[in-house]
Structures are given as C-alpha cells and as structure tokens.
Amino acid sequence: MAVLAxxxxxxxxxxxxxxxxxxxxxxxxxxxxxVATAGALRLRGTRGQVLHxxxxxxxxxxxxxxxxxxxxxIQNASNGNADYVTAxxxxxxxxxxxxxxxxxxxxxxxxxxxxxxxxxxGAGGASHYAGIVAINAADLTxxxxxxxxKGRTFTFHRIDRxxxxxxxRLPGRLSRTLAVRSAxxxxxxxxxxxxxxxxxxxxxxxxxxxxxxxxxxxxxxIFSYVATLGQLFPDTPLEYRIPWKGxxxxxxxxxxxxxxxxxxxxVDINQAVEFTAAKATQLKHATPPTAQPATSSLPGWVWxxxxxxxxxxxxxxxxxxxLARRPSRAVA
Numbered sequence: 274m275a276v277l278a279x280x281x282x283x284x285x286x287x288x289x290x291x292x293x294x295x296x297x298x299x300x301x302x303x304x305x306x307x308v309a310t311a312g313a314l315r316l317r318g319t320r321g322q323v324l325h326x327x328x329x330x331x332x333x334x335x336x337x338x339x340x341x342x343x344x345x346x347i348q349n350a351s352n353g354n355a356d357y358v359t360a361x362x363x364x365x366x367x368x369x370x371x372x373x374x375x376x377x378x379x380x381x382x383x384x385x386x387x388x389x390x391x392x393x394x395g396a397g398g399a400s401h402y403a404g405i406v407a408i409n410a411a412d413l414t415x416x417x418x419x420x421x422x423k424g425r426t427f428t429f430h431r432i433d434r435x436x437x438x439x440x441x442r443l444p445g446r447l448s449r450t451l452a453v454r455s456a457x458x459x460x461x462x463x464x465x466x467x468x469x470x471x472x473x474x475x476x477x478x479x480x481x482x483x484x485x486x487x488x489x490x491x492x493x494x495i496f497s498y499v500a501t502l503g504q505l506f507p508d509t510p511l512e513y514r515i516p517w518k519g520x521x522x523x524x525x526x527x528x529x530x531x532x533x534x535x536x537x538x539x540v541d542i543n544q545a546v547e548f549t550a551a552k553a554t555q556l557k558h559a560t561p562p563t564a565q566p567a568t569s570s571l572p573g574w575v576w577x578x579x580x581x582x583x584x585x586x587x588x589x590x591x592x593x594x595x596l597a598r599r600p601s602r603a604v605a
Contacts, residue, residue: 302334305407305435314439321394327387332378340376344369345404349511353502357404357436365403399445399476409433448475449537456528456544460556465517472510479505479534486530486542521548
C-alpha cells in the first residue's frame with residue numbers, strides 16, 4: 274500500500290501543470306458548392322470570350338454567418354497537392370471576377386454568387402485553372418484579435434477555408450509532360466530533406482504521379498521512398514520535399530528512381546547530390562535538441578519518496594518472511 278501511494282504521488286508530480294493543445298475540429302459553418310454541376314466547375318469557351326458561372330454558398334449552422342469570397346490562382350503545393358493563392362493574382366485567377374466578395378447569410382439560408390471569366394484574346398494552351406476561395410469572416414476577426422494581443426502565450430486557431438477549382442477549357446490539343454530539373458539536400462528545423470525540383474508542362478494537369486526512388490551512398494542504400502503526388506498543374510514549378518530518414522553526413526549521395534505521371538511518359542531520376550560540412554553544421558544548429566524522457570524531469574523530492582516507499586516495502590517483506598518461519602505452537 275505504501276508503494277502504491279508513492280507511485281501515485283510520482284505520477285501526479287510528473288504530469289504537467291498545463292499543456293498546449295490544438296483546438297478541436299469543429300463543424301463548418303458554411304458550405305461552398307458549384308451550381309448546376311455535381312463536381313468541379315468546368316467552363317468551355319474560346320479566346321476573347323466572357324464566360325459565366327455561379328457558386329452556391331450555404332449557411333449550415335444555426336447562427337448568422339458572413340462568408341468572404343476571393344478569386345485565386347492554383348499552384349502546386351510542396352506536398353504535391355493544389356495550393357490556392359489569393360494574393361497576388363499572377364495567373365488565371367486574374368481572369369475571374371465575382372459579382373460580390375462578401376455574403377451575409379441567415380441561419381440555414383443559401384445564396385448564389387455569380388462570376389465571369391474574361392478569357393484574353395491571346396491566351397495560349399488548351400486548359401487553364403483558377404479557383405474560388407471562401408472564408409468565414411468571424412475566423413479572421415478572432416485571428417486578428419489574437420495577433421494584436423501581447424504576452425508570452427500563443428494560441429493555435431483554425432480557419433474554415435473552402436475552395437472550388439475552376440477549369441477553363443479552350444480549343445487545342447491536350448498534352449502532359451513532367452521534368453525533373455534538380456535534386457538537392459535542404460536543411461530545415463524539422464530536419465534534412467531531399468528536394469526534387471519538378472516542372473509539369475503541357476496543356477492539361479497531371480491527375481496523379483507515383484514516385485519510387487532510392488538514395489545511395491556508394492553501393493549502400495540509405496533509404497527508399499514510395500509515394501503518390503496529387504494533381505500537378507502545368508507551368509507551375511514544384512519543390513517536392515522528401516523527409517530524410519536519419520541524419521545525413523557530409524559526402525556525395527546518388528538518387529535513383531522513376532516518376533510515373535498519369536497520362537504522361539515516365540521520368541527517370543538519376544541525380545548526384547552533395548551534403549557539405551557547412552550544411553551539416555547548419556543542420557546541427559537548425560534542428561531542435563531531442564526531448565528528454567519524461568522521467569528525467571521529475572523533481573528530486575519525488576525520487577526521495579520513491580526510495581522511502583521501496584524501503585518500507587523491503588521492511589514489510591522481511592517481517593512477513595520472519596513470521597512465516599516461526600514454528601507454530603500446539604493448541605492444548
């Protein structure tokens with residue numbers, strides 16, 4: 274019993290007084306969907322034409338909601354998925370114009386928001402991609418308030434951000450290609466990573482691309498990697514990062530592999546990469562120290578209590594053993 278009580282004290286002392294927690298996922302307050310289509314927005318037209326479309330914004334909550342709408346460019350994110358960029362607009366997002374950029378909705382109400390796409394007369398290619406992004410205005414208000422607050426405490430805050438892709442299909446032949454432009458070892462606070470410089474080309478996006486590669490040091494395989502990239506949009510460079518297994522040491526490495534883009538020719542990877550001593554020093558300074566086990570952070574008095582409990586247990590055990598060895602007296 275003494276030991277159990279002691280261990281209970283130790284467990285209580287080891288638990289942190291306060292811990293930072295990520296906010297729990299909550300239900301979305303609104304929904305963004307296409308009008309008259311079941312999936313993504315697809316518009317067909319010719320160069321120099323003005324195309325028309327609409328989206329539906331619905332309040333799915335029991336309280337009023339204000340939704341902010343923005344046109345967006347679609348680029349390739351570092352993880353191989355779509356990245357919706359609302360500012361600055363440099364690509365097809367400049368063609369898209371919304372009839373309103375702010376919608377106030379009563380509980381469970383909905384509203385259609387129209388938009389136009391002004392296709393330039395000199396537009397090339399066959400397919401172009403833009404997006405419409407919707408954000409709950411209340412989320413931005415709370416975030417701005419937290420950013421202006423002073424103090425040492427910081428807070429994670431979730432923003433309900435939804436997006437719809439818009440495909441503009443113009444006359445022309447569809448094609449897809451993918452090229453590997455570079456390979457390097459990058460150093461970040463999360464650790465080292467192999468970064469492949471990819472460039473999708475052609476007139477239509479690549480729906481998916483499977484990648485298989487090995488990193489070698491001489492004849493020894495350091496690690497292997499297999500994954501599938503998401504959609505790759507044409508003429509948008511991608512710096513695709515692959516986490517390095519373990520920690521690289523200075524020297525030369527060889528990257529061998531193949532990328533299989535859907536609907537396009539396979540691409541061979543045969544690149545030499547160098548990890549310099551300067552990079553190794555940078556990695557040492559950039560990577561945070563490894564966390565110590567929780568037991569090493571126990572206060573000193575906890576160990577004293579544990580030792581006392583162990584001594585009590587030993588004393589009780591010896592006493593029980595001595596009692597058990599006494600000869601039993603005969604009962605008259």
